[in-house]
Amino acid sequence: MTVLEQVGRAAIVHVEDAGALTMQFWSVLRKLPRVLPMVGARRRWRSAVEQMLAIGASALPMSGAMSLCTGFILSLQSASELRRYGALEFVVDLVVIGFTRELGPLITALSVSGRSASAISAEIGTMVVTEEIDALRVMGLDPVEFTLAPKYLAALITLPCLTILSTLCGIFAGYLFLAFSMDMSLRIYLQAVAQAILLRDVAFMLVKSLVFATIIVHVGCLEGLRVRGGPEAVGHSTTAAVVKSTFLIILADLVATAVFYLMGWSSAG
Amino acid sequence: MTNSSTVKAGDAVISIRGVSMSYNGRRVLDRVDLDVCRGEILVLLGGSGSGKTTLLKHVLGLAKPEAGSITINGVDITCCSPSELGTVRRRIGVAFQAGALFNSLSIEDNVALPLRELTRLADTTIKLVVWMKLIAVGLSDAGSLYPPELSGGMRKRAAVARAMALDPEILILDEPSAGLDPIVSAGLDELILFLKRSFGVTILVVTHELESAFHIADRVAMLYQGRLIAVDKKEQFAGHAHPRIRQFLDRQPDAMPRVAAEEFIASYLRGVQR
Numbered sequence: 001m002t003v004l005e006q007v008g009r010a011a012i013v014h015v016e017d018a019g020a021l022t023m024q025f026w027s028v029l030r031k032l033p034r035v036l037p038m039v040g041a042r043r044r045w046r047s048a049v050e051q052m053l054a055i056g057a058s059a060l061p062m063s064g065a066m067s068l069c070t071g072f073i074l075s076l077q078s079a080s081e082l083r084r085y086g087a088l089e090f091v092v093d094l095v096v097i098g099f100t101r102e103l104g105p106l107i108t109a110l111s112v113s114g115r116s117a118s119a120i121s122a123e124i125g126t127m128v129v130t131e132e133i134d135a136l137r138v139m140g141l142d143p144v145e146f147t148l149a150p151k152y153l154a155a156l157i158t159l160p161c162l163t164i165l166s167t168l169c170g171i172f173a174g175y176l177f178l179a180f181s182m183d184m185s186l187r188i189y190l191q192a193v194a195q196a197i198l199l200r201d202v203a204f205m206l207v208k209s210l211v212f213a214t215i216i217v218h219v220g221c222l223e224g225l226r227v228r229g230g231p232e233a234v235g236h237s238t239t240a241a242v243v244k245s246t247f248l249i250i251l252a253d254l255v256a257t258a259v260f261y262l263m264g265w266s267s268a269g
Numbered sequence: 270m271t272n273s274s275t276v277k278a279g280d281a282v283i284s285i286r287g288v289s290m291s292y293n294g295r296r297v298l299d300r301v302d303l304d305v306c307r308g309e310i311l312v313l314l315g316g317s318g319s320g321k322t323t324l325l326k327h328v329l330g331l332a333k334p335e336a337g338s339i340t341i342n343g344v345d346i347t348c349c350s351p352s353e354l355g356t357v358r359r360r361i362g363v364a365f366q367a368g369a370l371f372n373s374l375s376i377e378d379n380v381a382l383p384l385r386e387l388t389r390l391a392d393t394t395i396k397l398v399v400w401m402k403l404i405a406v407g408l409s410d411a412g413s414l415y416p417p418e419l420s421g422g423m424r425k426r427a428a429v430a431r432a433m434a435l436d437p438e439i440l441i442l443d444e445p446s447a448g449l450d451p452i453v454s455a456g457l458d459e460l461i462l463f464l465k466r467s468f469g470v471t472i473l474v475v476t477h478e479l480e481s482a483f484h485i486a487d488r489v490a491m492l493y494q495g496r497l498i499a500v501d502k503k504e505q506f507a508g509h510a511h512p513r514i515r516q517f518l519d520r521q522p523d524a525m526p527r528v529a530a531e532e533f534i535a536s537y538l539r540g541v542q543r
Binding site for chain 1: 326329330331355358359361363365366367368369370371373382383385386387
């Protein structure tokens with residue numbers, strides 16, 4: 001009986017958690033239009049722009065550099081194998097397909113998760129500890145609209161942009177490698193890229209990056225709101241935010257990729 | 270439980286009736302009855318962990334009590350709709366313990382925030398109102414600074430200015446003098462009295478600072494372990510005979526249980542001998 005009770009209690013706690021997550025998500029989605037420039041409340045879009053700079057623009061050097069390196073590593077590693085079969089030109093396909101389908105969104109999401117999930121949860125956690133969230137509620141301002149919605153909007157807009165840019169960086173790294181190793185000209189490389197790239201893959205990449213953006217900002221906000229007690233709790237929440245969002249990104253990627261292949265969308269590529 | 274008999278029922282702006290609350294089986298508030306009357310300064314005293322912050326959270330509608338009702342301006346906020354709660358809250362200004370100023374906004378913008386978000390005033394009007402509020406709290410030349418650049422006392426003043434932004438009927442101050450030196454703290458007391466005199470606001474102050482409490486209060490209430498053990502005019506309160514109040518007012522420490530103390534000393538001596 002006690003075991004049953006324990007299991008039941010744990011189940012209830014987890015179900016409540018999941019419910020709270022979903023409710024939070026819907027309430028933010030409902031408030032998103034309020035943050036937009038023309039239709040939203042006056043001034044609110046400015047904080048969305050600030051968040052875009054913080055989440056997106058300042059993450060560009062890091063995710064770009066990571067993609068460049070990864071692109072280089074990928075072409076280096078695959079070239080040494082493909083050369084044995086005299087198929088060095090397939091490096092282009094590998095880099096292009098690898099980055100549009102997988103590495104571009106993943107690397108971008110991981111770098112943003114490391115930077116912003118922690119920053120978001122630290123910011124919101126501090127607001128909880130210093131009673132700023134309470135102050136907003138008492139003033140009759142909705143904390144969801146005021147602090148969460150701008151972050152969601154910023155992440156949902158900037159992460160796809162970042163993903164596109166870092167994918168370009170990765171593909172560019174492939175060109176650098178081939179230019180050095182077999183003197184491939186840019187024109188030929190671009191032709192090969194144009195043949196390898198598929199609109200469906202690009203669309204899939206953007207959908208993935210939207211999912212990852214949601215995970216990063218949602219986990220960051222929730223861990224922040226969960227902070228109870230003093231400033232040391234903020235430290236715990238930032239760690240938890242990064243760990244959880246990174247794990248969930250990989251998990252979501254796995255699910256998305258499995259769906260992608262099960263639906264047979266990969267065959268034409 | 271003594272409700273001051275001089276209070277007529279209609280005078281109460283905030284009226285707390287039988288409010289109880291417990292966390293994890295521990296009683297934090299136990300059937301609290303309290304009235305705050307129009308135009309008075311009521312000081313809620315209590316040691317750490319006495320439940321005063323919890324009571325404040327309930328009055329602000331940030332937490333719902335397990336039992337009892339809290340009526341503010343005739344609206345029971347424990348069971349009203351969110352929009353009703355919103356209208357009630359618009360008449361309340363709150364200065365939180367640490368100020369709760371938004372660090373990304375300047376002091377001016379912090380004070381202007383409720384005006385910009387909740388009213389349709391023109392920008393020039395808002396500027397004027399903000400300027401007046403900052404003069405009232407003595408911060409007229411610090412408007413362009415950001416919260417981290419202010420001293421503790423200035424931050425509290427700024428928080429009071431923001432709480433006053435919408436000209437509330439009720440001003441709630443959480444530990445206004447905690448962590449401030451005596452001079453700054455005295456200045457804040459004067460500010461509170463000034464606000465009462467010139468704007469006629471009803472003020473509820475939560476504190477454990479005795480001196481400032483007796484300086485500003487009209488009436489004093491005392492919470493002990495979640496129970497309200499006395500509410501009285503400050504003159505009567507100072508002579509109250511309740512042992513807990515005497516202990517609090519005379520600053521006596523809790524007696525260490527005798528057995529525990531002896532055991533502690535014995536174990537200490539044993540350690541020394543080794």
